[in-house]
Amino acid sequence: xxxxxxxxxxxxxxxxxxxxxxxxxxxxxxxxxxxxxxxxxxxxxxxxxxxxxxxxxxxxxxxxxxxxxxxxxxxxxxxxxxxxxxxxxxxxxxxxxxxxxxxxxxxxxxxxxxxxxxxxxxxxxxxxxxxxxxxxxxxxxxxxxxxxxxxxxxxxxxxxxxxxx
Amino acid sequence: xxxxxxxxxxxxxxxxxxxxxxxxxxxxxxxxxxxxxxxxxxxxxxxxxxxxxxxxxxxxxxxxxxxxxxxxxxxxxxxxxxxxxxxxxxxxxxxxxxxxxxxxxxxxxxxxxxxxxxxxxxxxxxxxxxxxxxxxxxxxxxxxxxxxxxxxxxxxxxxxxxxxxxxxxxxxxxxxxxxxxxxxxxxxxxxxxxxxxxxxxxxxxxxxxxxxxxxxxxxxxxxxxxxxxxxxxxxxxxxxxxxxxxxxxxxxxxxxxxxxxxxxxxxxxxxxxxxxxxxxxxxxxxxxxxxxxxxxxxxxxxxxxxxxxxxxxxxxxxxxxxxxxxxxxxxxxxxxxxxxxxxxxxxxxxxxxxxxxxxxxxxxxxxxxxxxxxxxxxxxxxxxxxxxxxxxxxxxxxxxxxxxxxxxxxxxxxxxxxxx
Numbered sequence: 297x298x299x300x301x302x303x304x305x306x307x308x309x310x311x312x313x314x315x316x317x318x319x320x321x322x323x324x325x326x327x328x329x330x331x332x333x334x335x336x337x338x339x340x341x342x343x344x345x346x347x348x349x350x351x352x353x354x355x356x357x358x359x360x361x362x363x364x365x366x367x368x369x370x371x372x373x374x375x376x377x378x379x380x381x382x383x384x385x386x387x388x389x390x391x392x393x394x395x396x397x398x399x400x401x402x403x404x405x406x407x408x409x410x411x412x413x414x415x416x417x418x419x420x421x422x423x424x425x426x427x428x429x430x431x432x433x434x435x436x437x438x439x440x441x442x443x444x445x446x447x448x449x450x451x452x453x454x455x456x457x458x459x460x461x
Numbered sequence: 462x463x464x465x466x467x468x469x470x471x472x473x474x475x476x477x478x479x480x481x482x483x484x485x486x487x488x489x490x491x492x493x494x495x496x497x498x499x500x501x502x503x504x505x506x507x508x509x510x511x512x513x514x515x516x517x518x519x520x521x522x523x524x525x526x527x528x529x530x531x532x533x534x535x536x537x538x539x540x541x542x543x544x545x546x547x548x549x550x551x552x553x554x555x556x557x558x559x560x561x562x563x564x565x566x567x568x569x570x571x572x573x574x575x576x577x578x579x580x581x582x583x584x585x586x587x588x589x590x591x592x593x594x595x596x597x598x599x600x601x602x603x604x605x606x607x608x609x610x611x612x613x614x615x616x617x618x619x620x621x622x623x624x625x626x627x628x629x630x631x632x633x634x635x636x637x638x639x640x641x642x643x644x645x646x647x648x649x650x651x652x653x654x655x656x657x658x659x660x661x662x663x664x665x666x667x668x669x670x671x672x673x674x675x676x677x678x679x680x681x682x683x684x685x686x687x688x689x690x691x692x693x694x695x696x697x698x699x700x701x702x703x704x705x706x707x708x709x710x711x712x713x714x715x716x717x718x719x720x721x722x723x724x725x726x727x728x729x730x731x732x733x734x735x736x737x738x739x740x741x742x743x744x745x746x747x748x749x750x751x752x753x754x755x756x757x758x759x760x761x762x763x764x765x766x767x768x769x770x771x772x773x774x775x776x777x778x779x780x781x782x783x784x785x786x787x788x789x790x791x792x793x794x795x796x797x798x799x800x801x802x803x804x805x806x807x808x809x810x811x812x813x814x815x816x817x818x819x820x821x822x823x824x825x826x827x828x829x830x831x832x833x834x835x836x837x838x839x840x841x842x843x844x845x846x847x848x849x850x851x852x853x854x855x856x857x858x859x860x861x862x863x864x865x866x867x868x869x870x871x872x873x874x875x876x877x878x879x880x881x
Contacts, residue, residue, distance in 0.1 A: 310649050310738060314846040318853075319825040323528060323535035325502045337848040357650040360683060361844060362825070363585040365502055365601040386654050386685055387585055391601035441485050441615065455607045456510050 298419040300377040300398070301427075302349035306411040309355035311338055313388065316359065316367040327373035330366050334374040348375035351417070353409045355381065359388025368397040378417055380424060380435070382406035393442050394451040400424060400435035408433060463713035465621040466688055467656040470596040470710050474579040482620040482719075490520070491705070492574055493608040494582030496564055496821075497525035501542045502602035503583055507609050514550050516612035522554035522573060523547050524564040527821040532828035562793025562819045565589040565677060565761035569669075570793055575699050576691040577708030581605070581614055586761050586843065588684065591676035592669060593699065594691030594709060599680060619685045620719035621656040621712075626663035628727035633877040635771070636671030637763060637841065637861040639663070640678045641732035642724070645742030653683035655719060658712065663726050664689055669698040670767040677762045678843050681739040733839075733874060734859035737847045745864055748874045752784065755838040756869040757850075758862050759790030759817075760824045763841035766796050768862040773805040775866035775880055776812040782872030787814030788830045794819060814869070826850045832857075839868050 315338040317330055324330070335342040335352075352371065358381035359367060368391050371379060378398035392399045400417060405424045409415055414427040422435035438446070448454035462479050464472065472480045474488040495503050500523055507515075515521045523543045528536035547555030554573060561567065565586050568574045576594035580587060585599035600614070608614045624643060644651070657679045664672070672689050679687025691709045699707060730744035758764075758772050769791060781787045789809045791797040797819065800806050809816050823830030824842040832838055832851030837858065840850065845857035858874065867875040 312844075312846045314825075314844070314849050318848050319498075319527075319827055320848075320851075322498050322825075322827075323533060323539060325505075325539075337846075337853045340853075357653065357683060360649055361585065361846060363499065363583055363587075363599040363601050365499070365583075365603060369502075383650065383653065385650070385683055387599050387601060387680075390604060394601060394603035439485060439617075451603050451607055452506050452509050455610060459511055459610065 299416055300349065300419065301414065301416040302351045302377050303347065304351050304353045304409045304411060304413045304415045305342065305346065306409065307338055307352060307354040310357045310360055311354050312361035313359055313364050313367040314361055317364065317370040322364060322366055325366060327369050330370035331373035334370040343374060346374050346376060349377045350375065351415050352376055352379045353406060354379065355406055356383045358384050360385035363387045365391045365395060368392045368395050372397045380405050393445050396450045402433050402435040405433035463715040465656065465658060465712040465716040466594065466690055466710045467596055467621055467658065467686060468618060470577060470579060471616065471618055480618045482618050484618045485615060486618060487613055487615050488579055490581055490608050490612055490614055491578040492520050492522060492580045493605055494522045494524065494564060494568065494580065494584065494587060495605050496527055496584055497529060497540045497543055498527045499583035499602045499605065501539045503605040503609065504542055504546050506603050506606035510606065510610045512610045515609045518551050519553045521552055521609050522568060523552060524556050524561060524567060526561060526563050527825065528827050529820060530558050530818065560794060563761045563764055563821055566764055566792025566796065569593060569673065570795055572699065572702030572704045575703045575705060575707035576695055577710050581608055585680045586677050588679045588686045589673050589677040589761060591679065591686050591688035592672035594689060594695055596686055596688065598686045619654055619656045621658050622652055623658050623660060623718045623721045625661040625721065625723040626726050627661050627723065628663065628725040630663060630726050631730065633731055633863045634726065634729055635861045635863065636667055636674040638729060638732045639726065640675040641734050641742050641859065642729050644678065644682045644740045645732065647682055649681060649738055649740045650683040652679065655684055657682065657684045657687045659687065659689050665692060668767060669694055670765040673765065674762055678739065681843060731861055731864050731876060733864065734845055736845050736856040736858065739843065739845060739859060745874065745876045751837065751858065751874045753839050753868055753873055754784065754836040755786045755788065755830060755832065756865050757788050757823050757830055757838060757840040757842065758865045759792065760821065760842040761792065762843045763862050764790055764792030766799055768841065769796065769800050769805050772862040772866040773808040775863060775877055776870065777808045779812055779870050779880060781813035781869045784872040785869050787869040788817060788823065789814050790817045790822065791819055823850055839865055839874060841865050
């Protein structure tokens with residue numbers, strides 16, 4: 297069973313896609329380039345301090361604003377293993393599944409986890425464990441259809457399979 | 462079972478008699494749209510699917526509009542991908558600089574989207590076409606790639622929220638003010654995953670440009686789509702434009718809504734959204750202390766003919782404040798030409814403003830009006846997030862074209878009646 301573990305980086309409510317990846321960097325879609333500016337307008341130091349496996353934890357409406365898929369691409373390419381938020385904006389939610397960035401909706405986790413806490417996430421069960429505080433939270437269940445997209449390795453693989461048949 | 466207009470359009474495109482909120486459905490897409498930021502990613506993903514070409518070369522629209530005319534070499538490379546893809550797949554709806562427009566101004570004007578359509582676009586403001594009585598929603602590049610290959614997409618049927626607008630509009634209050642007031646009331650996630658259905662006598666009397674403006678900003682409340690029932694105003698707009706057959710859908714009178722909001726518009730003043738959220742609204746009378754460095758009139762929200770007419774009406778015979786740069790950007794080439802015929806461009810230039818070729822440019826901090834640290838801009842655009850129009854320490858205030866024109870003259874946020 298796949299388990300993610302990392303340090304939590306905490307963000308507030310309504311983190312928009314311009315904060316995740318400002319449009320001034322959208323003249324490229326190269327993941328490595330985008331990763332260099334991930335979360336820059338919310339926390340300019342973030343690209344330098346984030347470590348592979350770390351987890352972004354945010355309040356409600358994470359990823360609001362533009363439809364730019366560059367936002368989940370930048371987060372994934374920065375090495376972030378998953379995003380836990382109280383709620384997600386709808387286009388960001390779709391985009392994350394489509395490109396294979398793991399996201400978990402959990403208001404309890406968003407409220408309980410503090411910056412710097414060690415957090416483990418059981419991908420299949422959606423159980424989020426705060427190793428620092430010894431607390432456990434549950435993520436909202438993912439609809440079966442979206443689980444199929446994840447299992448296929450993203451929407452394009454899912455569609456490619458369908459086209460072959 | 463009674464259904465809303467949104468549910469009816471989704472049911473028909475899913476080949477079903479009825480759908481319910483929360484249901485996941487596979488729907489036929491009437492048009493799929495991408496721009497110079499989102500389409501390059503979609504094209505790369507499309508090429509991994511393993512189909513020879515797009516599902517219908519007349520129903521994939523590529524509109525380079527964000528960083529064009531190309532602002533730098535990397536942007537030029539992105540726009541080139543669209544041009545080459547359009548040639549290779551013989552797309553009929555590719556719009557080059559000189560023939561283009563801001564996508565959400567262009568597609569309705571060219572009759573490429575119409576009432577009853579189901580449209581997805583890799584741009585969050587795709588929800589604009591709800592103003593025509595269409596279901597339209599923004600998606601990411603990968604969703605666009607899949608739709609380009611299959612002509613279908615999957616959607617979750619949204620719950621609908623009904624907004625009823627009653628009473629007499631005060632002078633200078635526009636569709637922009639109504640939507641800003643509404644977002645200020647319900648918040649930037651007040652309609653998360655839901656459909657915003659705008660109704661009532663005020664909406665029935667609102668012109669098409671105002672309706673498109675209102676639906677355009679539904680996404681700023683987190684909504685999946687905004688929609689207005691089509692009527693005679695819609696019919697007059699689409700007649701002579703529509704390139705395909707269209708269907709007028711209407712909500713059943715006993716359809717179910719997750720919530721109903723009612724507004725007495727006679728109490729609503731022109732609205733200003735303060736930094737850094739579109740929901741951070743205040744009446745203009747409480748905002749006049751803010752001095753400005755730049756004013757932008759344009760964008761997919763307010764770059765249409767009526768917007769330019771209102772702004773020019775206030776700027777005629779007046780001068781832009783010495784403190785302020787005024788940048789006016791028409792939504793399409795056709796709007797540009799019409800503005801020229803009506804003498805509006807001369808008014809903007811005589812007032813001391815700049816008049817540009819169509820582009821999204823400054824709205825997303827792309828080019829054509831980037832802000833330095835500490836600078837303040839009032840714009841008729843749709844977002845005022847941190848760093849949206851330039852430096853993270855700059856500020857964006859959102860308002861209507863009338864407020865923008867008056868503010869450009871006085872060099873501070875101003876009520877249109879102060880200069881009219």
